[in-house]
Amino acid sequence: MARKHEYFTDLYTDALIGFAAFTHLPASVVRTASGYAIRADAGFGRILLATNHEDGLADIRSELDVWTVQVLQNSPAGPQPLTEETDRDLVAAYGRAVERLELEGSWSPVEVTLDRPVSVVEGAA
Numbered sequence: 001m002a003r004k005h006e007y008f009t010d011l012y013t014d015a016l017i018g019f020a021a022f023t024h025l026p027a028s029v030v031r032t033a034s035g036y037a038i039r040a041d042a043g044f045g046r047i048l049l050a051t052n053h054e055d056g057l058a059d060i061r062s063e064l065d066v067w068t069v070q071v072l073q074n075s076p077a078g079p080q081p082l083t084e085e086t087d088r089d090l091v092a093a094y095g096r097a098v099e100r101l102e103l104e105g106s107w108s109p110v111e112v113t114l115d116r117p118v119s120v121v122e123g124a125a
Helices: 005-011 013-023 090-104
Strands: 027-031 036-043 046-051 067-073 080-087
Touching (some): 005 027, 013 027, 013 046, 046 090
Antiparallel strands (some): 027 036, 036 046, 067 080
């Protein structure tokens, strides 16, 4: 039986919430060519994809899951891989991927001050 988007969203709710909280980006389950993945858009045409199986997200969760986080850059030819890291912990894999890009000078951390309101930009949608 083919699994549906709602199945993976329910199965990976904790991973979605943790990934969104750590990255400070909205995360969702998306359909890919081979299955499903957790996706967050990092801005500047960058896409974060998290999977725990060769075809995307595994149909059944396991304590032995190994997470892979890919950072992709949108281009006219389609998304191009910038880096990929794996770990048993999703957040650790993401952290190492970003750290690698920071060391290469390809990623600049965004500084956010959470103790003040975000200003509204006139005319922004």
